[in-house]
Amino acid sequence: MQTAGGLSACLPITSDLDLVWVRQHVRQAAAQLGFGLVAQTKLVTAASELARNTLVHGGGGQMECAPVNRGGVRGLRLTFSDEGPGIADLDQALRDGYTSAEGLGMGLGGARRLVHEFDIDSSPGRGTTVTVASWVSAPPRPREER
Amino acid sequence: MSEQEAEGHQVAPAQEVGDFLRLRREQIAQRWADAALFRTVFTVSRDEAVEAGRAVVEALAAVAAAERLEDPEADGFNVVRDQLARTAASRSRAGSTNSQISTEVDALRPPVLELLVADLSARGEEHVRECTTALTVLMGTLRMVVLETLLTAGQELIERQRLQLLEVATPVIKLWEGIVAVPLIGTLDSARSQVVMETLLDSIVEQHARFAILDITGVPTVDSLVAQHLMKTVAAARLMGAECIVSGIRPAIAQTIVHLGIDLGTVMTRASLADALAYALRQQGADIVAHVPDGAGPR
Ligand SMILES: Nc1ncnc2c1ncn2[C@@H]1O[C@H](COP(=O)(O)OP(=O)(O)O)[C@@H](O)[C@H]1O
Ligand SMILES: [Mg+2]
Numbered sequence: 218m219q220t221a222g223g224l225s226a227c228l229p230i231t232s233d234l235d236l237v238w239v240r241q242h243v244r245q246a247a248a249q250l251g252f253g254l255v256a257q258t259k260l261v262t263a264a265s266e267l268a269r270n271t272l273v274h275g276g277g278g279q280m281e282c283a284p285v286n287r288g289g290v291r292g293l294r295l296t297f298s299d300e301g302p303g304i305a306d307l308d309q310a311l312r313d314g315y316t317s318a319e320g321l322g323m324g325l326g327g328a329r330r331l332v333h334e335f336d337i338d339s340s341p342g343r344g345t346t347v348t349v350a351s352w353v354s355a356p357p358r359p360r361e362e363r
Numbered sequence: 364m365s366e367q368e369a370e371g372h373q374v375a376p377a378q379e380v381g382d383f384l385r386l387r388r389e390q391i392a393q394r395w396a397d398a399a400l401f402r403t404v405f406t407v408s409r410d411e412a413v414e415a416g417r418a419v420v421e422a423l424a425a426v427a428a429a430e431r432l433e434d435p436e437a438d439g440f441n442v443v444r445d446q447l448a449r450t451a452a453s454r455s456r457a458g459s460t461n462s463q464i465s466t467e468v469d470a471l472r473p474p475v476l477e478l479l480v481a482d483l484s485a486r487g488e489e490h491v492r493e494c495t496t497a498l499t500v501l502m503g504t505l506r507m508v509v510l511e512t513l514l515t516a517g518q519e520l521i522e523r524q525r526l527q528l529l530e531v532a533t534p535v536i537k538l539w540e541g542i543v544a545v546p547l548i549g550t551l552d553s554a555r556s557q558v559v560m561e562t563l564l565d566s567i568v569e570q571h572a573r574f575a576i577l578d579i580t581g582v583p584t585v586d587s588l589v590a591q592h593l594m595k596t597v598a599a600a601r602l603m604g605a606e607c608i609v610s611g612i613r614p615a616i617a618q619t620i621v622h623l624g625i626d627l628g629t630v631m632t633r634a635s636l637a638d639a640l641a642y643a644l645r646q647q648g649a650d651i652v653a654h655v656p657d658g659a660g661p662r
Contacts, residue, residue, distance in 0.1 A: 233552045234522065240584055258584070258615040259622060265586040266623075313624050323587040327623035 224249060224284045230268050230297070231277040239268045239280050243295065246282055250291050251353050260293065260351050263331040266324035267297045267347050273318065275299025275345055285350060292333070292352035300344035307337060376490070376497040380479070381427030383494075384420055387478050392416035394474040400467040404453045415450070418443050423501055432500045435507045448512035461513055468506040472499065533559045535566040542643045543572045544636065548581035556592035560599060567605045574643035575600050578636045580611030590625045597630050606631065606646075610639035 224246045228239055243264040247257040264280070271278040278299030285292045304310045311329065316322035325347075329335040332349040333356040339345035374382075384391070395401050395416035396409055405412035425439030426432065454464050479498055483491045533555070536544050543566050545559060559577075567575055577596065582589065597607040610633045612620070620627060633639040641651050 233554070236552065237550050244583075255615045255618055258619045261584055262586050262619045262623060265584050269586070269588060321587040321591050321625065323624050327587060327625070330622045330624065331619065 224282065224293075226280075226282045228280050228282070229277075230271045230279055230299075232272070236265065236268050236272065240265050242282060243293070246284070246293055247351075250284060250293060252293075252351070256351065256353070259331040260295075263328040263349060263351075264295055264297075266328040267295070267349070270324055270347075271297045271299045271301075271345075273320075275301030277301075278344070287352070288357040290352050290354055290357045292350050292356075294348065294350040296346060296348045298344065298346040303341040303343050303345055304337075304339040305341045307339065311337075375430065376493040377427050377430040377432055377501075379483075379490075379494050380497045380501065381424050383479055383482055384424035384427060384475075387475075387482070388417055388420045388424070390478060391420050391475050394478075395419070395471055398467070398470055398474070400450065400454070400464075400471065403457065404450050415446060418446060419505070423505060426504070427497070427501055432497055433504055435504055435511060437504075440505075440508050444508065444512065447509050448516065451509050451513050452516050455513060455516070461510060464513065465506055465510060468509050469502070471505075472502040475502070533562055535562050537566075537570055537572075538576070538640055539644060539647075539649075541570070541572050541647060542574045542576070542640065543567065543570050544576035544578060544640075546578045546581060546636070549583075551579075551582050551589045551592060553588070553592070556589070556596075560592070560596045563596060564599055564603055567600060567603045572605050573647065575605045575607045576636060576639045576643065577607060577609045578611045578639070579609060579616075580613070580636070582611075585612075585616050585620055587623060587625060590620065590623075590627065594627070594630060606643075608633055608639040608642065610634065610636045 226242055226246075228242060229235055230239060240261050244257055244261045247260050252260065268280055271280070276299060278297065278301070281296040281298075283294050283296075285294045309315050311325050312322075313326045314322045325337070328347075328349065332351045334348075334350040336348045337345070338347075392413045393416075396405075396412035401412040401416055405415060422439045422443040425442075426434070426437040429437060429439060431437035431439070451464055454467065455461075459467070476495060476498060479494060480491060483494060533545055533547070536546070538544050543563070545563055547559065549555075551559070563575055563577070566572065577593065579585065579593075585593075593609060597609070600607040608631045609627070612632055612634075633642055644651055
C-alpha cells in the first residue's frame with residue numbers, strides 16, 4: 218500500500234504492469250527528492266532490472282521505497298524482496314553476462330553499477346532481498362546515517 | 364452471540380440455518396438447478412447444475428456455521444468463489460447486466476426459504492423469524508460475493524484493454540521510398556516489443572525497405588530487456604536485408620546504458636530521427652541540401 222507521504226511505498230511486483238508502477242514511483246520519488254535527470258534515469262533503470270528479477274526469477278514479491286537522510290544528504294532506498302528459489306552462487310549471478318534464463322545477464326551487475334550502495338541477501342530456498350540506495354549528491358560516508 | 368443466549372435459544376439462528384442447509388443440501392441443489400442462474404449456465408447437463416448448486420449450498424452452510432453471515436470474505440466462500448465467478452462471467456458474456464445477475468442470485472432465496480419455514484414449522488414463530496432473517500442476510504452476502512467477482516472481472520478487462528492499446532499503438536511509417544520508421548512510445552516490455560518487431564519486419568517486406576528506423580525518443584527507460592529486444596529486432600531486420608538505425612537515445616539514457624554495461628556497438632545509432640533519415644537517404648544516393656531562401660525567388 219502506498220502511504221500518504223508519497224515517497225514511501227510498498228508496491229507489489231506480480232505482473233509486467235506492476236513493473237510500470239515501480240518505475241513510475243521511483244522516478245517520481247527521485248525527482249521529488251531533487252535527483253538530476255541522469256541520476257533519476259540510473260536509479261529507475263536499476264529498479265527496473267531488480268524488479269524484473271523479483272518477478273521473473275523470484276516468482277514475484279515487492280518493492281519498498283523509502284527516503285533516507287545521511288549527514289544531511291538526501292537519498293532513496295529501494296528494497297526488492299521475494300520468497301523465490303534464492304541464489305546459490307552470488308558471485309556467478311553478479312557476473313556480467315551470466316543468466317540462468319534467456320536474459321542478457323546484465324541486470325544484477327548493471328544495477329550495482331547504477332546505484333551508490335548495493336546489497337544482496339539470498340540463500341537457496343529462502344528467497345532474495347536486494348537493497349540499493351542512491352543519494353542526491355555525492356554519497357556521504359556510511360556511518361553518518363541517522 | 365451472548366445476546367442470543369440471553370433471549371433463551373439453545374441454538375443460534377446462524378447455526379440452525381447452517382444445520383438446515385447441510386441437511387437439505389440435495390433438495391436445495393435440485394431446486395436451484397431449475398433456477399435461471401444455474402439452468403442457463405449449465406445447459407449441457409442438469410447434473411452439472413445440481414453439482415454446482417450443491418457446492419454453493421455447502422459453502423453457505425460453512426459460512427453460517429462459522430456465524431459469518433454478513434462477511435463476503437468468510438472462508439466458506441473461498442471454495443466456491445471461482446465457480447461463482449465463472450458462472451457470473453458466463454451470464455455476463457451472454458448479455459446479462461450486473462443487476463440482472465443480481466436478480467438471478469436473489470431468485471435462489473425463495474425456494475430455500477420455503478424449505479426452511481416448512482422444516483421449522485413446529486418451532487416458535489419468533490425462532491422461525493430469526494432463522495429466516497439469518498438466511499436472508501446470508502443470501503444477500505452471497506449476492507455480494509457474486510457481484511464482487513463481476514467487478515474484479517471488469518477491472519481485469521480494463522487492464523487487458525489498456526495493454527492491448529499499448530500494443531496496438533505501434534504504427535510503422537513509410538518515410539521515403541525504401542525507408543520505414545517506428546516511433547516507439549511508452550513502455551517496451553516483452554509483449555509489446557514482440558509486436559513492434561513483427562510489425563516492423565512485416566512492413567520491411569511490404570515496403571521493400573532497405574532501412575528501418577526505430578526511434579526511441581518516447582521510451583522512458585532502456586534497461587537490459589529493452590536493449591535485448593532492440594538488438595534482436597536489429598538482427599532480424601538485417602536478416603531481411605534491411606539496415607536498422609536506432610534514433611532518439613537521449614543523453615541520460617545513453618549514459619545509463621553505458622553504466623549498465625550493455626554494448627550497443629553492433630547497432631547503428633543516430634541522435635535524432637532526422638539524422639537517421641538523412642543517413643538513410645544519403646546511403647540511397649539522395650542528396651540532402653539545406654535550402655536557404657535567398658530572396659531570389661524559386662528559380
Ligand atoms: N530475485 C532473484 N531470485 C532468484 N534468482 C535471481 C534473482 N535475481 C537474479 N537471479 C539470478 O541471477 C541471474 C543473473 O541476473 P541478471 O544479472 O539480472 O540477469 P538476467 O535477469 O538477464 O538473467 C539470473 O539469471 C538468476 O539466475
Ligand atoms: Mg535480470
